[in-house]
Amino acid sequence: MKPMDSEMLREQGHIMVDFIADYYKNLEDSPQDFPVLSQVQPGYLRDILPDSAPDHPEPLKELLHDVSKKIIPGLTHWQSPSYFAYYASSTSVAGFLGEMLNAGLSVVGFTWLASPAATELEVIVLDWLAKLLQLPDHFLSTGNGGGVIQGTGCEAVLVVVLAARDRIMKKVGKNSLSQLVVYASDQTHSSFRKACLIGGIHEENIRLLKTDSSTNYGMPPKSLEEAISSDLAKGFIPFFICATVGTTSSAAVDPLFPLGKIAESYGIWMHVDAAYAGNACICPEFREHIDGVENADSFNINAHKWLFANQTCSPLWVKDRYSLINALKTNPEYLEYKVSKREEVVNYKDWQISLSRRFRSLKLWMVLRLYGAENLRNFIRDHVNLAKHFEDCVAQDAHFEVVTTRYFSLVCFRLAPIDGDEDKCNDQNRELIATVNSTGKIFISHTALSGKFILRFAVGAPLTEEKHVTEAWQIIQKHATKFIHNKKN
């Protein structure tokens, strides 16, 4: 037996392709066999797997049998057409093929030399995507900026927090860490707080500005301006703003234009986390949501969320790549080559946390070429239209209410309170979602906004069609009858 054998790869690869194609076929044709939210109990797998690795090889057939019988029942099917939870993490045929090819070629592009194509394709494809998003020229590789594919939005925000931290520390001295302050709204993704804590920012210096329904949960520029002034007066050093376009909770949009003006006037790094909604901005009709990105120092989308790029693929653009490189560069002797020092050569190891990196741009390039920009826009528009359809259903049912203004493919809604009893309303919505998800027929998730327990219906899985949305609404309505009946009593 050898670890690699091209004919064995061929034979077993074909078997695996059929296994995966059948999985998608069955997800569509036999949804009853695939509860969207897994219905297993904690510890289920330990009871049915051996407690040590086998000494001798087991056949692929047996392994795939175990995948079907033991693993798949324990999956929450993110690619199911009836998956409406969190935000989707959409794959596609092209995204899947891209991952296959990446795993097949299996190169490690930490420096240019380690695989020139892996670096150069990333530079080129991120320029392509920047143009589709109409990002300002300073985010292109032709200026001082450029793009890099991070694994996740969490990594993206971490590296820019570090870049901004080290830039300001250079000015104010390394003992000023405890005076550094950062700003975001209270709707900002938890990864921002985590990134700051990782970077040694004191927790009490993380200002999460209050939002409410009056701005549809977007960050009020006035609050930011006041917070900065107040901090400056107290001797703090403001250095970072994280703005979000499409928050995880409710797809709220922070107003980039006024926030960016404030950031600029104080010389503060502004990062834009557009992990989910940024993808939609390849459509001209959604582009306005990132108007003002021209004043940002960095911008991030998760192409694995809603650009069908399969996990993981999180493009990040920065205005000044040297800030990033200054914070993250390493120079071990064993990676020193003359060519690496040439100005036109990018060494992506210095743009990220890890040294090693997969050839992720291959996948993005394949998605862009195998679909073309126009189809990608239409995939997104389809999802938005399906969300509109769901929103219309909710709006037409007096027992329910749409809670926030919908911009993209997320609908925030709930069973409406009866006689203004918010506590009871929260309990009913909690019970409703638990019941609905336990059917296994759909999976939706929840959030909290101004103390209200809110249901989230996010469209984005690659197989979802109108019939699935309609059916989802019928399931929700059906299980809500109990509470509605109670209302009438």
Added chain:
Amino acid sequence: MKPMDSEMLREQGHIMVDFIADYYKNLEDSPQDFPVLSQVQPGYLRDILPDSAPDHPEPLKELLHDVSKKIIPGLTHWQSPSYFAYYASSTSVAGFLGEMLNAGLSVVGFTWLASPAATELEVIVLDWLAKLLQLPDHFLSTGNGGGVIQGTGCEAVLVVVLAARDRIMKKVGKNSLSQLVVYASDQTHSSFRKACLIGGIHEENIRLLKTDSSTNYGMPPKSLEEAISSDLAKGFIPFFICATVGTTSSAAVDPLFPLGKIAESYGIWMHVDAAYAGNACICPEFREHIDGVENADSFNINAHKWLFANQTCSPLWVKDRYSLINALKTNPEYLEYKVSKREEVVNYKDWQISLSRRFRSLKLWMVLRLYGAENLRNFIRDHVNLAKHFEDCVAQDAHFEVVTTRYFSLVCFRLAPIDGDEDKCNDQNRELIATVNSTGKIFISHTALSGKFILRFAVGAPLTEEKHVTEAWQIIQKHATKFIHNKKN
């Protein structure tokens, strides 16, 4: 057109399998068509690709044609049988299939609920692997510790530095960051320094203890003990030691047993970076190199390096999972579920930098099952034997010298100096490696040890056989003639 269509996935997936199987076949059969180190010049790709994404779809056939003609010439072929640079990042049929299945199922296991199987299989398989490595019981999930798959060794060392930092800061107060000191040898991977800087540790508090040939570049325990005493006397707070088993430069081994005793006596977190060589420790005959891991707080190997798991797969075990979770946990409302709070439920988002995570344990499970432990041991033994073979060749040629004691599959060697002229010797070795790599027939890399420029020959690619090693040696000898001839003059 739809983003997902099971029959299109089937059809195009089969085409891709054949493309990848042909790649491996050709890598073996037609090496002249695949220079191991890519011979392209910086900027080559921009000249041959369009400068924006297409509006309309392009056929897969055309894309694969471009992969062959434009991308593959820009690859450094890490999976080539004649790849001997850095350390290998080995794939295998099972590793490749695992990546395929992961990309196919495409679930996101950030919490238990988000895909119970993704979490539970990881817990189980890391227990399996811990047993193969004969790790102490406290690294198993059954105690206070447990395993988690990080993307890279860089992420692994970062999360444990943060865990240790936050543990000590809780004791000494958050304003003591500037007094924290860390220890490692001057051979330690650059990711350690980077992790410390990310965590806000002051650069001048990173003690990289000097090593030399007297300990074969392992960290001298006496130096550590002295450094700690001296730092304590000056009011510093020692909190972290990074020991390495198999350094990147020369596969040096730090003596874990005495270092661990010191760490224990001072209450300092000891991390063991065994990214490369740790994999070999599934063989009883290599296990002694991690003797003393019993006193470590954390231990890491890169299964994508030398356990044939395809990038990325970097298992990390910790003795106290709560230290990790305390440093890295987040609790956004939209991920709150009753089940997530049950004690037996693992939520891996709190064990790593990112929220999202791929189902990487699937791949490791498949590698362990499809090969079985005994074959994996033999794959590693084969590589070590090939390295021995190369070492013998070097030793038998008086013009060359083996520079360090070889423990695993890396041989550090060089053209020997003539008349003790070290500068000239360095220049000759620099010229030799440049010439050898420019042939495209093999790729070897270099390092520096005690000011000497050293050639590194690392065996680990999955197709490498004795004939490839023999041929590599012949190529090196042939291109060395020039210098040897000069010697005689």
